[in-house]
Amino acid sequence: MFPSKNPNVRALWWVGAVAAALAVYGCPAPPEGGAEDASQAILLPVPDDPTVSFTVWFQVGSQNDPAGKEGLASLTGALLSDGATENNSYEDILKKLYPLASGYGVRVDKEMTTVIGRTHRDNLDAYFGLLADAYLRPAFNEDDFNRLKSDQLNYLEKTLRYSSDEDLGKEALSEAIFEGTPYRHPIEGTVAGLQAITVDDVKQFYAAHYTRENATVALGGGYSDELLQQFEGTLGELPSGSPTAAPDFEPAAIEGRHAVLVAKENADASISFGFPVSVRRGERDFYALWIANSWLGEHRNSSSHLYKVIREVRGMNYGDYSYIEAFPQGGRRQMPPAGVARNHQIFQVWIRTLPNAQAHFALRAAMRELVDLVDNGMTEEEFDLTRSFLSKYYLHFAETTQARLGYAVDDGFYGVDGGGHLARFGEMMASITREEVNAAIKKYLQYDNMKIAIITGEAESMAAALESDTPSPMTYGSPKSDEVLEEDKVIESYPLGIASVRTVSVEEIFGK
Amino acid sequence: MKRSAALLLLTALLLASGGVPAAAQDGAARIFPYEVHAEKLDNGLQVILVPMSSGGLVAYWSIVRTGARDEYEPGRTGFAHFFEHMMFRGTEAYPADVYNDLTTKIGADTNAFTSDDMTGYHLSIAAEDLETVMTIESDRFQNLAYPKDMFQTEAGAVYGEYRKNRMNPFFTVSEAVRKEAFEKHTYGHTAMGYEEDIKEMPNLFDYSQTFFSRYYRPENVVLLITGDIDAASTMEMVRRFYGEWKAGYEPPKVTPEPPQTAEKRIEVPYPGRSLPIVWISYKGDAFSPQDRGYVAASLFCDLAFGQTSEIHKKLVIDEQVVEFIQANQNTNRDPGLIDIITRIKDPAKVDYVISEIDRVLAEARESAPEAARLQELKSRLKYGFLMGLDTPSNVAQRLARWLAVAGTHEVVDQLYATADMVTPEDILAAARKYFAADQRTVAVLKGAS
Numbered sequence A: 001m002f003p004s005k006n007p008n009v010r011a012l013w014w015v016g017a018v019a020a021a022l023a024v025y026g027c028p029a030p031p032e033g034g035a036e037d038a039s040q041a042i043l044l045p046v047p048d049d050p051t052v053s054f055t056v057w058f059q060v061g062s063q064n065d066p067a068g069k070e071g072l073a074s075l076t077g078a079l080l081s082d083g084a085t086e087n088n089s090y091e092d093i094l095k096k097l098y099p100l101a102s103g104y105g106v107r108v109d110k111e112m113t114t115v116i117g118r119t120h121r122d123n124l125d126a127y128f129g130l131l132a133d134a135y136l137r138p139a140f141n142e143d144d145f146n147r148l149k150s151d152q153l154n155y156l157e158k159t160l161r162y163s164s165d166e167d168l169g170k171e172a173l174s175e176a177i178f179e180g181t182p183y184r185h186p187i188e189g190t191v192a193g194l195q196a197i198t199v200d201d202v203k204q205f206y207a208a209h210y211t212r213e214n215a216t217v218a219l220g221g222g223y224s225d226e227l228l229q230q231f232e233g234t235l236g237e238l239p240s241g242s243p244t245a246a247p248d249f250e251p252a253a254i255e256g257r258h259a260v261l262v263a264k265e266n267a268d269a270s271i272s273f274g275f276p277v278s279v280r281r282g283e284r285d286f287y288a289l290w291i292a293n294s295w296l297g298e299h300r301n302s303s304s305h306l307y308k309v310i311r312e313v314r315g316m317n318y319g320d321y322s323y324i325e326a327f328p329q330g331g332r333r334q335m336p337p338a339g340v341a342r343n344h345q346i347f348q349v350w351i352r353t354l355p356n357a358q359a360h361f362a363l364r365a366a367m368r369e370l371v372d373l374v375d376n377g378m379t380e381e382e383f384d385l386t387r388s389f390l391s392k393y394y395l396h397f398a399e400t401t402q403a404r405l406g407y408a409v410d411d412g413f414y415g416v417d418g419g420g421h422l423a424r425f426g427e428m429m430a431s432i433t434r435e436e437v438n439a440a441i442k443k444y445l446q447y448d449n450m451k452i453a454i455i456t457g458e459a460e461s462m463a464a465a466l467e468s469d470t471p472s473p474m475t476y477g478s479p480k481s482d483e484v485l486e487e488d489k490v491i492e493s494y495p496l497g498i499a500s501v502r503t504v505s506v507e508e509i510f511g512k
Numbered sequence B: 001m002k003r004s005a006a007l008l009l010l011t012a013l014l015l016a017s018g019g020v021p022a023a024a025q026d027g028a029a030r031i032f033p034y035e036v037h038a039e040k041l042d043n044g045l046q047v048i049l050v051p052m053s054s055g056g057l058v059a060y061w062s063i064v065r066t067g068a069r070d071e072y073e074p075g076r077t078g079f080a081h082f083f084e085h086m087m088f089r090g091t092e093a094y095p096a097d098v099y100n101d102l103t104t105k106i107g108a109d110t111n112a113f114t115s116d117d118m119t120g121y122h123l124s125i126a127a128e129d130l131e132t133v134m135t136i137e138s139d140r141f142q143n144l145a146y147p148k149d150m151f152q153t154e155a156g157a158v159y160g161e162y163r164k165n166r167m168n169p170f171f172t173v174s175e176a177v178r179k180e181a182f183e184k185h186t187y188g189h190t191a192m193g194y195e196e197d198i199k200e201m202p203n204l205f206d207y208s209q210t211f212f213s214r215y216y217r218p219e220n221v222v223l224l225i226t227g228d229i230d231a232a233s234t235m236e237m238v239r240r241f242y243g244e245w246k247a248g249y250e251p252p253k254v255t256p257e258p259p260q261t262a263e264k265r266i267e268v269p270y271p272g273r274s275l276p277i278v279w280i281s282y283k284g285d286a287f288s289p290q291d292r293g294y295v296a297a298s299l300f301c302d303l304a305f306g307q308t309s310e311i312h313k314k315l316v317i318d319e320q321v322v323e324f325i326q327a328n329q330n331t332n333r334d335p336g337l338i339d340i341i342t343r344i345k346d347p348a349k350v351d352y353v354i355s356e357i358d359r360v361l362a363e364a365r366e367s368a369p370e371a372a373r374l375q376e377l378k379s380r381l382k383y384g385f386l387m388g389l390d391t392p393s394n395v396a397q398r399l400a401r402w403l404a405v406a407g408t409h410e411v412v413d414q415l416y417a418t419a420d421m422v423t424p425e426d427i428l429a430a431a432r433k434y435f436a437a438d439q440r441t442v443a444v445l446k447g448a449s
Helices: A072-082 A090-100 A121-136 A142-163 A165-177 A191-196 A199-209 A225-235 A284-297 A305-312 A356-376 A380-396 A401-414 A420-431 A434-444 A459-468 A482-492 B002-013 B079-086 B096-105 B127-143 B148-166 B169-181 B195-203 B205-215 B231-242 B292-305 B310-318 B347-364 B371-387 B392-406 B411-421 B424-434
Strands: A009-011 A042-045 A051-058 A103-108 A113-120 A215-221 A257-263 A269-277 A320-323 A345-354 A450-456 A498-505 B037-040 B046-051 B057-064 B109-114 B119-126 B221-227 B264-269 B277-283 B322-329 B337-344 B440-446
Touching: A042 A401, A051 A121, A051 A225, A051 A401, A072 A103, A072 A113, A072 A121, A072 A142, A072 A199, A090 A121, A090 B310, A090 B371, A103 A121, A113 A121, A113 A401, A113 B371, A121 A225, A142 A165, A142 A191, A142 A199, A142 B310, A165 A257, A165 A269, A165 A345, A165 A450, A215 A225, A215 A401, A257 A459, A269 A356, A284 A305, A284 A320, A284 A345, A284 A356, A284 A380, A284 A420, A284 A434, A305 A320, A305 A345, A305 A356, A305 B148, A320 A356, A345 A356, A345 B148, A356 A434, A356 A450, A356 A459, A356 A482, A380 A420, A380 A434, A380 B096, A380 B119, A401 A420, A450 A459, A459 A498, B037 B231, B046 B231, B046 B392, B057 B127, B057 B392, B079 B109, B079 B119, B079 B148, B079 B195, B079 B205, B096 B127, B119 B127, B119 B392, B127 B221, B127 B231, B148 B169, B148 B195, B148 B205, B169 B264, B169 B277, B169 B337, B169 B440, B221 B231, B221 B392, B277 B347, B292 B310, B292 B322, B292 B337, B292 B347, B292 B371, B292 B411, B292 B424, B310 B322, B310 B347, B337 B347, B347 B424, B347 B440, B371 B411, B371 B424, B392 B411
Parallel strands: A042 A215, A257 A450, A257 A498, B046 B221, B264 B440
Antiparallel strands: A009 A103, A051 A113, A051 A215, A103 A113, A269 A345, A269 A450, A320 A345, B037 B046, B057 B119, B057 B221, B109 B119, B277 B337, B277 B440, B322 B337
16 A cells, blocks of 8 residues: 555555554464475464465575666566556556455565565455465566556665665665675665666566475464465466575675765765674574674664663764664664565664764774674673563564564574574573673674775765774763763774775665 | 655544444444553543453553644744653663663563654563553653753754654655644644754753653543553552652643635755655644544545545556655644645656646545445455554554544544444535645655756
């Protein structure tokens, strides 16, 4: 219903569902299926849930975009979610879904594509055929193609470049780290790549990747056995093909600290920095590192240490956080999303928008805290509090059946067996020790080699300051304690030793 | 983003008919599927409890019926929002770091927000932590006490939020529209406030005490708790923790907006690139769930500009001149705005799109919609509402806005009952009443190049 401004999450979402949500009724069993057999249905029965949630997972993503046609996976997904099918024009689809207050959407990420839907059990008959048509019988009309291609281009050229510096900073960081790899470009593509895509390209991409070998169904809520059979049966209607090969690559090793500045007139500073990290959901080290990361920068939470240092004590910006796995659209979500499972992850720090004059100081402050964590680990007190926090906070990651279903699909991606990631999360919080956390910090985190991305309206002076490690004193509009001022003296000349700074214009970034 | 928020408000506002509602209380059918336990304490605090099965989760909402609307003194815009930030800065019993450590320790998902008519503080918690949360929440609402330097520091974070927001063109244009549409009423500014007032905030420590004393009083607050709770024992706990809270609410001296007599038009500058945004606001009425005309206006918005409307097909799908188009009536305590919003793909087509909107409105003032379409909308509202009541947080979120604006939970079922009665003729009447050109403000935002 609301064509998302991020074409990545195109949807005909139902009214009132800002976060697709379903109930936790009673005590449903953990999801079945998943890791053992990628094509086996993933099930999450919740008998007294009056709604049914559907997911179809295709093992394809933007990493499969052909060179020169960056954005193809995303555009193909868009045509499935916001285009006509062989049985109905787009307008007719909207008309038929309207009284059901239901919709479906397609999320395309780097490595996975998920078709997501949900409806009330009263409306299953009317709804199911429309959903199945979307992924089985897309029409790929020229009109729909033109509309959605132009929307996606507008997103890159106008929205990403000009309306959200925080997203832009994160994309710039990703591009810098994954340069030369299939992860480099935004999921929505590049301007040149999108411009080059034809409707035949989309048809070919669909034929190659939306095959039965590449697909897994997931069903949750108050569904019947008949519906399950019907839903599983749709996979048989997909063409047969070979499973999509995941490109084999590693991001280039980073030596030293390197900055890229995105010059954008009048922009305040938005900062992201990070480096590749190789932990994976399901592994014990992942949860150990999650504890460390939560302490350092729990997403949009005042428990984040970086938040305390930069926002709470110094009032410099709206927040400061860190991540060990991808968290797209962080400004619009509280809990980690499902459907963005990836084999290549980044550890990254996100410093929210602040005045250019304070950017250098903030970067130093954040870097210093990362160094401190890596060198000294977590204290007993810090560990106890963070572990206690996570032991219950994770209950909110997926409060609804649909969210839990998404995580169950991710379990299939990551090969997390048993009760899946969410169950394991709870178990791990109960058993991981501080020693393990500090060992994980030493093993996976470091601070010498990384990329730094900054959106700024003062690229020239900022580049000069970064290159020379010029001191960056901080001044405040209100009094601060002596303790803070003493610490500031250390921060303001904290050496960053940045090896190189390059500048790109906002008008050129993601051009090709 | 503003657009999604506006749509959420539309959908949150509207209820639908049909289906089998829960047992009626006064003969009228209910749509809200859960039992509501409501009580008003002697000090005026409204307490709404909604027990629901939830796998051990509880949503705890403190709804202060104060927002941008209450900022009537010059130079004080944005203060309700700033104050929302200050509510996390501690009391004597629970200084900020103690409060934060406590909510951290129990793994609470906690946040707050401010809008035209309310400031909402919410925590999503495990049921076992209810008493702990009630202890600290009741404490900070009664005993907030922060030092001056903390106050001044927090102003910086608020400014940071403003910086983040202003790069969004939808924020920019909505700010400009209301400033133009409202000459007297405090809805003329957003909850964020004007930049010059935000800059001044560090100097308003004394005023912040006045603000707290005036508005953070039990008569002005609704306490809403949903989820895995026992109503009786929870109500008893509430009386224990909140019973001593002293009344003393001073209503704001809000100047009513005089009637608009002529169309207004503005161009809104924006420093970056953006496709043109057209934002047209008509003068609406205050939230009136029992008024068929008011509810009809809300339904009209989706019929005329929603996804199955003729203009959507024409401009979005066929001609591909706009990315999207939508309309909704805001849920406000005082007469607010009815917004029509669209983003145009070709800057040369701005006037054309506005003329198309005018055409749709002119036609809507001539003839009533088809009964079948109205029925479909009612079905949509019903299922949309029901599907969104799945977690304690989602239930609380939907109820909160109505509670803030109306102060009572009965409006939920009233709204449903009224929507059920709306006829095509009511829609026609609403189109005629609310959509005259002299009642509107037309804003066009164009990017820098």
